[in-house]
Amino acid sequence: DIQMSQSPSSLSASVGDRVTITCRASQTIGDHLNWYQQKPGKAPKVLIYGASGLQGGVPSRFSGSGSGTDFALTITSLQPGDSATYYCQQSHSTPVTFGGGTKVEI
Amino acid sequence: VQLVQSGAEVKKPGASVKVSCKAFGNSFTDNSFHWVRQAPGQRPEWMGWINAGNGNTKYPHTLQGRINITRDSSASTAYMELSSLRSEDSAVYYCTTLVYDILTGYKYFDYWGQGTLVTVSS
Numbered sequence: 001d002i003q004m005s006q007s008p009s010s011l012s013a014s015v016g017d018r019v020t021i022t023c024r025a026s027q028t029i030g031d032h033l034n035w036y037q038q039k040p041g042k043a044p045k046v047l048i049y050g051a052s053g054l055q056g057g058v059p060s061r062f063s064g065s066g067s068g069t070d071f072a073l074t075i076t077s078l079q080p081g082d083s084a085t086y087y088c089q090q091s092h093s094t095p096v097t098f099g100g101g102t103k104v105e106i
Numbered sequence: 107v108q109l110v111q112s113g114a115e116v117k118k119p120g121a122s123v124k125v126s127c128k129a130f131g132n133s134f135t136d137n138s139f140h141w142v143r144q145a146p147g148q149r150p151e152w153m154g155w156i157n158a159g160n161g162n163t164k165y166p167h168t169l170q171g172r173i174n175i176t177r178d179s180s181a182s183t184a185y186m187e188l189s190s191l192r193s194e195d196s197a198v199y200y201c202t203t204l205v206y207d208i209l210t211g212y213k214y215f216d217y218w219g220q221g222t223l224v225t226v227s228s
Contacts (some may be wrong), residue, residue, distance in 0.1 A: 001166075032211070032212065032213070034214040034215075036215075043200050043202070043218035043219065043220065043221055044150065044215070044218065045218075046214050046215060046216060049205075049212050049214040050207075050210060050212040050214075053212065055214075055216075087149060087150065089150075089214075089215075091212070091213040091214060094164065094166075095152050095166040095168075096152045096213075097152070098149045098150045098151070098152075099149065100149050101149055
């Protein structure tokens with residue numbers, strides 16, 4: 001199974017800050033990497049698919065980059081509503097697997 | 107697509123649980139339904155999926171033999187049954203649908219149910 005790791009596990013930032021979360025796969029996954037946002041008591045919501053594709057309805061301050069084994073999610077100009085836990089997920093092979101999450105506090 | 111799951115369950119160790127996921131919106135048989143669970147403070151864990159059109163299923167090796175995903179097309183409902191429950195199975199269980207872009211090969215989970223809390227306790 002492909003192992004996914006994220007860093008940092010948590011961070012605190014201010015409104016307007018630029019934040020970057022990284023995700024690493026244990027083997028190459030091309031660009032088959034998705035990012036989800038999860039708020040307490042809610043299901044995950046896809047933000048980015050295919051490493052850099054912005055899901056419809058997601059604000060353009062969210063962006064994704066990377067390929068192979070190293071990926072990043074960047075939030076420019078952090079907003080209060082961005083407080084959540086963010087997960088990366090590889091869809092390259094079954095079983096799909098998720099990173100350990102990054103909790104963003106504002 | 108809107109996915110509505112059954113309510114919370116409390117089970118004893120060794121018992122089984124069956125969670126339902128009713129789909130509203132588009133054609134039920136056009137979808138693949140996946141189940142993902144999440145223990146408190148843990149990362150999501152994929153549990154398997156069913157092709158609602160032909161009923162084919164696939165499960166991770168970690169749950170083989172304990173999980174059974176089925177569907178009732180006439181009721182637009184998918185089901186996940188997990189047997190031989192243990193305390194480590196206590197989690198929120200989600201059903202979700204998969205988007206598959208045939209041109210790019212990209213796959214991601216788009217619509218999600220509200221989650222069903224399953225508690226395993228003696």
